[in-house]
Amino acid sequence: MAQQNEAFKKLVSHCKEYGFIYQSSEIYDGLAAVYDYAPYGVLLKNNLKQYWWKSMVQLHENIVGIDASILMHPKTWKASGHVDAFNDPLIDNKDSKKRYRVDHLIEGYCEKIEAKINKDVAKAKKKFGEEFDEAQFRATNGRILDRQKRIDDIMARLAKVMSDGDMEGMAAMIEELEIKDPETGSANWTEPRQFNLMFSTQLGSVAGGDGKLYLRPETAQGIFVNFSNVQKTTRQKVPFGIAQIGKAFRNEIVARQFIFRMREFEQMEMQFFVKPGTEMEWYEKWKETRLNWHKALGHPAEKLRFHDHANLAHYANAAVDIEFQFPFGFRELEGIHSRTDFDLTEHQALSGKKLQYFDPELNENYVPYVVETSIGCDRMFLATMSHALMDETVPDADGKDSTRTVLKLPAPLAPIKCAVLPLLKNKEALTSKARAIFNDLKFAFDCQYDEKDAIGRRYRRQDAIGTPFCVTVDFDTLEDNTVTLRDRDTLKQERIPVDKVEQIVRERVDMRNLFA
DSSP: OHHHHHHHHHHHHHHHHTTSEEETTGGGTOOTTOEEEOHHHHHHHHHHHHHHHIIIIITOTTEEEOOOOSBOOTHHHHHTTHHHHOEEEEEEBTTTOOEEEHHHHHHHHHHHHHHHHHHHHHHHHHHHGGGOOHHHHHHHOHHHHHHHHHHHHHHHHHHHHHHHTOHHHHHHHHHHTTOOOTTTOOOOBOOOEEEEOOOEEESSSSOSGGGEEEBOSOSHHHHHTTHHHHHHHHTOOSSEEEEEEEEEEOOOSSOOTGGGSOSEEEEEEEEEEEOTTOHHHHHHHHHHHHHHHHHTTTOOGGGEEEEEOSSOOTTOSEEEEEEEEETTEEEEEEEEEEEETHHHHHHHHHHOOOOOEEETTTTEEEOOEEEEEEEEHHHHHHHHHHHHEEEEEEEOTTSOEEEEEEEOOOGGGOSOSEEEEESOSSOHHHHHHHHHHHHHHTTTSOEEEOOSSOHHHHHHHHHHHTOOEEEEEOHHHHHHSEEEEEETTTOOEEEEEGGGHHHHHHHHHOTHHHHO
């Protein structure tokens, strides 16, 4: 646990020091759980969004995109259930004055039990070595089975009280499990109560109920209310999907763990409209497709897992999370949900407008069912950074071992694809040649010119921001018009002609490499 905390602290520090993420309004002591994407962060985030958009829209002829507005008619949120049901159970500690979500506290209790299970597994693995069968050990060890049953019983009970909105039941669980404030150890709690997560604002200059609007808590509803418009104008046939990337806002009770849980965040969502009765088949297909998307980024299988929802949302008949192993443990990265026909049916009823599809093969109208894939762009950013950031022991210029901090991002996602470095900054012939190369390359991809400090330090700086390739201009360049191309991951250096740099780098940073 201590190692995980240190790794996370290092990640947060790295994000600020190297220009990926800043605290919002930092000169005014910041605004809690709101962050700004810095120069390299915005490039990486845009590349992640491009990768998602291309794989979701460009590569599927039956998926199209929209960009719906943040502000929507207030009836939208009545029909979707957010006005009445978009609540989290809140509890305060009377001594520490800190506020928590009840379900997070109980889940944290179960995570401690799971940590004991993992500790037992690790001990057994060390004891038995290569002969160790982890699956068999988990299935037969009495202590592990007892602990897992304890977790399952608690989570099943939590799902029941959450589904019923049973505040007394939640309070009873907090008391029975003897859950204490994680920071102070106090067990002096208030009674749980519901807390609506939507931010409200006013339309126009006069305050009042008639002008009340909400900042959207999710992007999906902008897709649902545009279902008929999109279907007719694009002439799509069921099954088809509508994708969107956009900001959403939630007044989180406890926003924590850096950009993992924020009050202003970005979602990448796709709603896939299918014939009723086929939704589970598509649900399974999208589960597999989305998991493969994450693996294509180089995220290892052991850092990804499915977690089925025990407590289904009011609109769903099936739901699963793709969880990623962040430095603070496995957490939700993406959700795949079978939303039934709830959203279209509710909007149809409240608006009085038909949201149906005429199926020419069946010669009938019906309200399609929906399978949703929803991924937090900020969480994807955090997962990508946490997996890529590492310390390595590598030989330095003198052949001695040294430690470097490197961000091993997939080359197509890297903020800067190529850095152009003159060997010395006080030699005009070198700097002018390097500048000329940089000015040519900048039309092809994001690149950077850097002449400050010794060449070794500049390499390390580019390693820390994830630049996959460095082009070094030296005195041989002036003689034979060749440069040294350095690979971030292998540290291999190859001599190539200047007129081949763009082609070679472009091929290696092409996003098609991820799709392949």
